[in-house]
Amino acid sequence: MADRTIACKDCGKDFVFTEGEQAFYKEKGFENDPVRCPECRKARKAEKNNSRPRR
Structure with missing residues (x-):
């Protein structure tokens, strides 16, 4: 395996999907490669966590 460059689905910025990842x-x-860069993944996760109702 070699590092691969992927374009983020949300912001369009290229990011590297490393051999280790x-x-x-x-x-x-996991069968699919990531579609979002680390920054967009982090933002999306934070958004999801903030929209969940608290118990």
């Missing part, structure tokens, strides 16, 4: 995804059984 690819190995991690494979180990976890």
Whole structure:
């Protein structure tokens, strides 16, 4: 495996999907590559966490 450059689905910025990240995804059984850069993934996760009702 080699590092791959992917364009973010949200912001359009290119980001590197490293060999180590690819190995991690494979180990976890993930079949799809990431579609968002780390910054957009972090923002999306924070948005999801803030919209959840608290118990």
